[in-house]
Every structure is written in structure tokens, then in C-alpha cells.
Amino acid sequence: MNIAIDNLEPLLQGLGLTLLMTLVAGIGSLILGVFVTVARISPVPSLRAAAFAYVQFFINVPLLALLILAVFALPAAGLILPVVPTVIIVLTVYEAAYVSEAVRSGVNTVSRGQIEAARALGLTLPQSLRWVIVPQAFRSVVQPLGNIMIALAMNTSLAAVVGVLDLTARINSINLVYAQPVLFYTTGGLVYMAIALVIGLVTGRIERKVAIIR
Numbered sequence: 001m002n003i004a005i006d007n008l009e010p011l012l013q014g015l016g017l018t019l020l021m022t023l024v025a026g027i028g029s030l031i032l033g034v035f036v037t038v039a040r041i042s043p044v045p046s047l048r049a050a051a052f053a054y055v056q057f058f059i060n061v062p063l064l065a066l067l068i069l070a071v072f073a074l075p076a077a078g079l080i081l082p083v084v085p086t087v088i089i090v091l092t093v094y095e096a097a098y099v100s101e102a103v104r105s106g107v108n109t110v111s112r113g114q115i116e117a118a119r120a121l122g123l124t125l126p127q128s129l130r131w132v133i134v135p136q137a138f139r140s141v142v143q144p145l146g147n148i149m150i151a152l153a154m155n156t157s158l159a160a161v162v163g164v165l166d167l168t169a170r171i172n173s174i175n176l177v178y179a180q181p182v183l184f185y186t187t188g189g190l191v192y193m194a195i196a197l198v199i200g201l202v203t204g205r206i207e208r209k210v211a212i213i214r
């Protein structure tokens with residue numbers, strides 16, 4: 001009990017940073033993922049090719065390798081940013097690829113009749129995407145997007161490898177002092193599980209509210 005009280009402040013600071021990275025990267029990946037989806041379904045071949053290459057690159061490269069490259073290689077190339085913003089940017093662009101795939105699968109659920117109806121009403125492609133296609137696509141993929149946000153929360157733990165003092169890094173440093181890995185890592189795992197459960201509950205509630213009954 002004394003161990004928890006003595007280290008409560010650094011643990012809460014680490015938890016706060018973990019939640020901050022999850023929130024900022026989550027919002028950023030949702031926004032960027034939609035743009036990538038729009039590029040993938042656009043009538044411009046070069047845009048579709050660029051979006052396809054983007055998704056394939058980030059889906060097939062390990063996140064840890066991207067973090068190490070961004071934190072250590074980019075400064076060597078003259079691009080210097082603080083480590084936390086760097087990690088958030090990497091998490092955003094990485095998860096955006098998965099968001100794009102989820103939203104694109106949602107786009108495929110929008111019936112062709114509704115798309116043709118939008119055209120018949122005189123809506124341009126951007127207007128059709130804004131008012132007809134993307135909103136329905138989101139409503140169809142709330143739970144998959146929730147799973148991606150859960151994966152994002154878990155992936156923030158990799159930030160400890162590149163020196164970010166998140167929850168995992170705080171647990172690592174405290175364990176070096178007290179040498180009780182079972183206690184500390186079990187507790188850390190339970191905290192990450194609680195974060196995942198909260199995200200799952202929120203997305204489950206959103207899904208029930210916005211679900212499209214077909």
C-alpha cells in the first residue's frame with residue numbers, strides 16, 4: 001500500500017500522458033483516415049494510387065520501427081521535434097491507415113441507389129461524400145473504429161521504448177527500484193484493460209444509438 005501511495009503522483013502523470021496520446025492521436029487518425037478514404041474512392045487515379053500506397057506502407061511496417069525512425073533518424077536528418085509530439089504524429093499517421101480501411105468498408109455498405117440519388121439531386125462528389133456517403137459509412141463501422149481506438153491505446157505503451165514517460169515507462173522505472181515485476185506489471189495491465197473497457201463501452205453505446213437498421 002505504501003508503495004502505491006509513494007508512487008501515486010508519477011503513476012498518475014504517466015497515465016495522464018497515456019490518455020493524452022490516445023485522445024489526440026485518436027482524433028487525428030479519425031480525421032486523417034477519412035481524407036485517405038476519400039482519396040481511395042476518388043475518381044482521380046493518382047490520388048487513389050497515393051492513398052493505396054499510404055495504407056499499404058503503414059499497415060505493413062511495424063509501429064515500433066516507425067517510432068524509432070521518427071525519434072532517432074529524423075533529428076539526424078535535421079527534422080527536430082519534441083519526443084511526445086513526434087510519437088503522437090507517428091501514432092496518428094499509423095492508425096489513420098487502419099481507420100481508412102474501416103471507413104472504406106463502411107462506404108461499401110452504402111447502396112448504389114443512394115449514391116445515384118445524390119447525383120440525381122445535383123450533389124457534387126464532395127457534397128455526396130459530406131452529406132450522404134461518409135456519415136452512413138461511419139454509422140456502419142462504429143465498433144471496428146472502437147477496436148482501432150483500443151489498439152491505439154495499447155500501442156501507446158511502445159512510446160516508453162523511445163523515452164516517453166507514459167504509464168509503461170513509469171511502471172518500468174518504479175519496478176527498477178522495488179523489483180516487484182508481477183505486482184507492477186499486473187497493475188499496469190489492469191489499467192490498460194480498464195481503458196480498453198471504457199472505449200468499448202463508449203463505442204458500444206454510440207453504435208446502438210446510430211446503428212443503421214437494414
